[in-house]
């Protein structure tokens with residue numbers, strides 16, 4: 001057992017760092033460091049730069065155009081990107097729909113969709129949640145009815161992140177009401193530019209526009225856009241959950257944020273013991289949380305079931321991250337609540353709600369690990 | 373980077389778990405603890421038979437160099453042992469004798485001291501305790517009242533020590549004394565003239581003693597290490613002790629979760645098993661998340677002890693103690709709570725695990741102490 005990276009991993013880190021130094025555009029870096037909004041143009045520009053280097057999809061296998069990196073290399077890459085001030089890559093295509101298309105999609109779908117995800121040409125969003133179906137996703141009601149070579153889709157998706165930029169949405173839709181709820185759901189890829197698709201902004205508590213309602217009014221979708229088999233969509237969506245083991249651990253992001261907190265709090269900590277203890281606790285929690293992530297990374301060659309690990313990483317990662325933001329808010333403002341900092345704090349409440357709320361993560365652990 | 377146990381470590385884990393289950397049942401432990409009232413003549417406070425068996429398995433010699441009959445194991449190997457001692461709720465004096473005293477002799481002793489002492493510790497024939505803490509002072513005191521007089525008329529030690537793990541049962545004791553500008557260590561016979569032990573039984577059934585040293589004569593050859601240079605060595609020993617204690621706590625924590633989870637699956641109220649109530653499911657998950665956190669913290673501490681710098685190890689051991697203490701409190705208290713009235717009975721093993729957990733996290737600095745270690749470093753940065 002050791003925490004030392006071997007020679008090839010050290011060299012790999014240097015290579016990534018060198019690449020970032022030379023290729024991360026200064027204007028984007030500045031925005032990321034200043035917590036400014038990263039728009040579509042910058043996200044796509046950065047995806048293209050990475051793709052030119054062959055690093056567009058760090059989590060894909062080589063034959064699909066990915067890097068073929070192992071878990072340790074991905075960990076190093078993610079950390080270096082965050083430390084350098086690179087923007088996040090859009091996850092919906094790369095991390096969410098691509099693995100499903102690779103595993104269950106037709107060769108035609110793989111040829112059509114994967115290259116444009118990699119190049120940043122297609123912007124994807126995720127259409128799972130509905131007004132009546134959040135945590136209880138399997139109750140979803142958006143319908144897709146077969147009409148010749150097409151499905152006709154009617155219904156509403158909501159909370160759809162960055163749908164305002166999207167070319168495509170991957171949706172869970174109801175194709176049967178006969179069986180058990182889960183067995184009547186299909187996985188459908190829908191062109192956002194189709195007639196009958198309407199996007200309506202939802203403004204968040206920080207005033208920002210990152211989520212939307214998406215309405216489907218008799219939208220015609222070619223049956224060739226069905227992934228896998230009809231009524232099997234639920235199992236594909238679950239495959240995705242299991243596939244993504246370390247998604248919301250927020251370790252490098254937390255480290256960067258903690259450094260910011262220490263910086264802001266440096267002066268106050270000289271006299272304020274309580275603040276100092278609070279920062280110390282966050283520092284300890286983050287270091288230990290990182291160790292949990294490294295345990296998962298290190299065991300990723302083994303056969304243990306991954307679901308519960310991802311759940312722990314999500315719960316702890318989001319809690320710690322939110323707590324660092326809370327501390328930053330407190331230290332920055334004093335009695336005056338700094339609006340920019342407060343908005344970041346407000347926005348980050350989302351972390352424990354999306355991606356399967358932290359309560360749902362606990363249900364998963366109770367069932368999968370504790371057998372309760 | 374690799375955080376998996378080696379095959380050897382897995383085999384060791386397996387052997388110890390089977391051993392504890394077979395030879396160290398809850399019934400045997402209770403009898404052992406009850407039988408041996410504090411201060412009783414010949415009371416060992418633990419099972420000499422189990423100690424001998426542990427020696428046969430090889431764990432008593434595990435951390436020592438091969439030249440001294442040891443197996444050359446690292447903190448990562450003793451981490452495995454401590455976790456199993458925790459799971460088995462064993463009360464053997466492993467921490468004090470093998471890890472702390474054995475460790476001090478290994479790192480600080482002369483080659484003849486190592487040759488004469490380590491093989492006997494490893495074979496289970498020799499128990500060595502560390503007497504450092506003094507009444508009313510912290511475990512890590514740097515200014516000691518215990519004095520060394522001499523050399524005119526020979527060297528003589530006088531003073532009082534507290535919190536000596538299995539001191540009254542020991543054969544030899546490492547005593548720290550104030551010498552010049554620093555702390556020195558001497559190894560003395562636990563039954564030497566002028567040595568008086570006051571044996572105490574802790575709430576978890578283990579033994580801790582107070583020690584009075586009244587003009588105890590020692591020779592220069594009893595010195596372990598150099599004059600006044602033991603301070604840093606002791607600090608390192610405390611880090612190592614904390615890393616080991618955290619592993620024992622992890623073993624207890626995961627066992628308490630197993631026991632409680634089993635209880636929730638069998639005990640029925642309102643016509644259903646308790647485990648069907650979501651409030652209790654989520655409580656159990658919180659306990660589980662704390663357990664994984666404690667394990668990560670413990671691995672970090674032991675990896676740093678095994679292969680990090682002294683400073684990295686110090687930080688990681690204090691960090692681990694903070695997190696493991698929090699985990700211990702939460703899991704311990706909730707395991708009792710979820711057993712209802714049964715949880716507060718002598719009859720249930722879960723209450724004994726709780727007592728042990730409560731006692732061990734108090735050793736070598738509690739969570740507040742270690743939070744200050746980490747916190748004060750923020751000032752220096």
Ligand SMILES: Cc1cc2nc3c(=O)[nH]c(=O)nc-3n(C[C@H](O)[C@H](O)[C@H](O)COP(=O)(O)OP(=O)(O)OC[C@H]3O[C@@H](n4cnc5c(N)ncnc54)[C@H](O)[C@@H]3O)c2cc1C
Nearest residue numbers: 126127128129134135159160161350353354355357359360
């Ligand atoms: C910023 C943001 C972006 C999002 N982006 C997307 C996106 O791009 N695509 C998409 O499809 N969805 C997205 N979501 C939706 C997200 O997945 C849902 O919000 C989430 O699944 C919770 O559903 P809900 O909001 O309907 O809350 P509800 O399910 O109504 O839950 C409300 C509260 O009750 C708790 N709760 C619910 N059920 C249980 C239970 N069984 N046991 C215990 N507690 C329970 C929840 O944890 C929560 O605290 C996004 C959400 C947010 C906030």
